[in-house]
Amino acid sequence: MRRRRSVDVLVVGAGPAGLAAAERLRALGAGAVEVLERETRAGGVPRQCDHGGFGRWGVRGPQYAEGLVEAALGAGAAVRTGVSATGWAGPLCVDTTGPHGLERITARAVVLATGARERPRTARLVPGTRPAGVFTTGELQQAVHVYGQEIGTRAVVVGAEPVSYAALSALRRAGVEVAALVTEEARAQVGWARAAVTRLGVDQVPLLTGAVVAELLGRGRLSGVRLRRSDGRESVLACDTVVFTGDFVPDHELARRGGVLLDPGTRGPAVDGSFRTASEGVFAVGSGVHAVEPAGVAAGEGARVARAVRGHLEGAGWPSGVPVVVDAPLRWVAPNRLAPGAQGGRFLLRTAEAVVCPVLVVTQDGRCLHRERVLRRVPAHRGLSLSGGWVGRVDAGGGPVRVAVG
Template sequence: MDADVLIVGAGPAGLAAAAELRRRGVRRVVVADREAAPGGIPRHSKHTGYGLRDLHRVLSGPAYARALTDAAARAGAQLRAGCTVTDLRAGGGGPSATVTSAAGIEEVQAGAVLLATGCRERPRAARLVPGDRPSGVLTTGELQQRVYLAGERLAGRALVVGAEHVSFSAAVTLAHAGARVLALVTDQPRHQSYAAFKLGAALRWRVPVWTSTAVTRVTGANGRLAAVEVSGVDGGPSRVIACDWLVFTGDWIPDHVLARTACLTLDKGTLGPAIDTTMATSAPGVFAAGNLVHAAETADVAALSGRHAARQITLYLAAAGRPVPSSVPVVAETPLRWISPNAIDPGVLPPLGRFAIRPAEYRERARLEAWQDGTLLARSRPLRLIPGRPVHLRAAWVTSVDPAGGPVRVGAAHSSSSGGAI
């Protein structure tokens, strides 16, 4: 099978890119996804708040997934659910892939490939939490699928590990399924979500947030979760909490298996493929978008990232055979954990005209700054930095980047009363 563009992943980024590619005249657009139906994580996220930035209306997760799926199908993209891309090759003749499904194994030659495989929460094993391995230990994604797609009831006591936006969503899902949420547990000194979320959880469901606390052991009985040991990260005492469900939330990592298979350069900060502002990876013809490159932004931001990638892929296909301009690396410095995109094509702004950034530590009234070879390119207004919570740096300044200069370094300086944003 041949395709002008093969998109791997039918979540918001992949579906939005497919519709945009078809709208721009790309004929053969194939979207492959290993799930039974397209739509990605919003399919099993029943809370509202989806679609504000891209569709300009507010929808529930399932309604948003249907809207993006219908738009891509109406545009003429070929949506193939239940298909797993098991291999990606980025050779001199253009990218190619192996697609495996119930119908067999197919080889796909494409003019370009867009990786939109999204991200996932770091599971218990990756967080090195010791103890037994009973049932009842979940991630938010598994929890939502069991509750909203399979209709399961989860009675009993539950602990949620994490205090990010998604952690409060997990608490709501548990309450909807019949569980009693004992607390949200975070090793951070404070929660990482909005104050309204914390207040709502405390008032509506009587759910406290235990800060500076870590889960240090899991105990099972007869194959089921029985208790969890929690300890203060500052040397405080340990205690054992009897519970029936333990949900690990947040701590996102990109689903980068295919990127590694294709030997794409990975960014040490995001852990996803290194990309420039055109969403191009280190391999010609291979692009990446959505939460694969910025784990994890909201679904509508991922969708707009996919649209941006589609526009750049269309230009790439039209300019086949022409040399690809070199890009300038972007380096995130302390106290920032990562920045995306992590390279600049000086002629192209990133999606939404801004860089996505994750802090590594708390800072009050910090200003983000971008420097190249000793020249200040940009300075943000004063911001509050919170680990795990996104901040953004507007990108109009990228046109001032010297293509022959050194890397652009983005960090944070303490805000003073003098000096405005650039």
Template sequence: MRHEGTREERAARAVDVLVVGAGPAGLAAAARLAAAGAGRVEVLEREPEAGGAARLCAHPGFGADRRGRPLDGPGYAGRAVRAAVRAGAAVRTGVSVTGWAGPLVLETTAPTGLEAVRARAVVLATGARERARPARLLPGTRVRGVLTAGELQRTVALFGPRPERIGQRAVVAGDGPEAGHAVRLLRRAGVAVVAVVGEGPRAAVRAGGVPVLAETAVTEVTGRGRLAGVAVRGRDGRPRTVGCDTLVLTGDWVPEHALARAGGLPLAPGGRGPLVDGALRTAVPGVFAAGGLLHGGEPAARAAAEGRAVATAVLAHLGGGAPRAAEGLPVETSGPLRWVHPGLLGPAPAPLLLQAEHTLVRPLLTVRQDGRVLHRGRPAGVLPAWRSLRLDARWTRGADPGGGPVVVDVRE
């Protein structure tokens, strides 16, 4: 019996590829797909401007332009948007995707009204955000002055560097690049940074002259109405209080996976993004995922590279043949690993990305399947919690396609 589809499916506007999210991954995927002749490629972005979080990062570190001059986040974002548009992709901002009307039909809302859009392929590139205080289970009183680094960037972008909107004395929690960027942004805004609190070793914290409390965690916030200070506890177990009226929480990324969950896509156990194979296919044929949605906090260049990689997989899907869902051996983690990507090891060799729960110094990394050791080694130096480790694909040739899960184990 032929499936006629729901009324929403039948009334949907048709495109060839629908990309959800106009960050580095989504824009790079759209640019490559449009340039390769994939048909009508449309990018939907709920924010009023395309470019993702990079457009709020007013600091260098985003590569260089054609003349070799360093690019900041807005410059990088603008270049990515222009590349997608020049290639022929349609970039629509202020459009929120609210749900699914079918396997490849998305429901959207915009100032112009409601609409359903049908695609031959969907790329989810919705990105990630830093976990806010409630999700971190940080105890204490309910006070103003606790914000994530993303909220700090947005505040400065909207209202300018005005201390009265941020505070006078700030503590930055975290030991990744975002902590250093937050310190510099606070200083430019005229806010004194009294300390950076990082759970990693001092070598993993770069704070530009600000006092660093390494191997230390924020354990409580205090104050009435406005933040008055934070309680911290170091490796020795002794508590102390640092006075401040602003706390900036950095790192600890959580994927923007609401749309993936609404579509019934299985999630990877660690990263909580959609479960994908090496071709970035999800469990629904024709639906792909890439970028920060799968591994938040990675550099924009890596997200863009994955956007180009997912475009290759989408082109193969559009080229004909039976649509295929994600396939392969499950990849599991053991020890202090936050996530492994991809979560399925397919027949085609693909490298793995790993991220630790906390900073590790020359850990022993072992990959096993059914008790057999497929790979063992020690990464050189320090493996920071904020940077992923790339494990090349040579060892995957020893995996048994009919065997059990592949387990990646880390021992300190």
């Protein structure tokens, strides 16, 4: 038997976005606000990132996560850990399972803050056996910083994004030698100073560009990886550990099960500037909408969604939205729906390949709405932003709004 109960706002996910939303909702008087977290501790990814740079004062990840939890609890939100949302029993009715058994929770509004995950080796279709010693960055950080597990002696990091260098830091913390960072791109996707310090500093970690891991070698325990270079050459790099980094995808399983419209670019719920999805009463924020931005961006979205949720609770309408789409080399844009009467804001974009000082062109039905130059080089798979002063010129009855590189 499922125990049935009701709350005003149900937040799924206790990372930065979900916790910030819960705190702000309580401050706005939203009533009973409950946060569900499937992990045994709240705080999200920062909890396992034992490095600085989080929040306004640049604190370390665990302290930043603890502060978010304390703020949400202090505001009067209920935070329940070890509870998984398994499905929907209605538009705003979520089935859960946890330490106290099965429950069915009905809410007046649901906020999806389910975060993102790195694609594991299996999803990347890397052939070979299934040896021990294969991690994603999240698995590695949890093993090192949360559980203090032994990792290995010599590792290869796949990727050269900021998260790849975070994996490198965790491996150093565990006393693991790093044989190389391997990326199929022509250069690292971080600033030149950070890349140079890693390559030329005390550890002198080689950066192998234009290369992919073509096969995992070894049985029982990883013994090496087979690399394939862009010119077809192959070589074997000995290691007992490999970390697959980056290539984040939103954790959209709950949204998909609830029939929430997903954006084909982000692969997360399609949202407008108020974080409303196409399903009335369901909001979505953070890396579950667009994977993946810094924790501060996710927390900021959580704080901003609270006012829209409060408006919905007070009877505000639920407008339909005009889709916002992108052309290559852009991969996605968020928000990706425009509600009638929307106000200007900023749009996040991601590019699939490096672009230098690109001109972003916004059109609808062949009509140019806006042109904007980005005065910097944007590496592949990194973000850029677009101002939203043009949204008032969108025809609510027209076709999709299109963002392209001119």
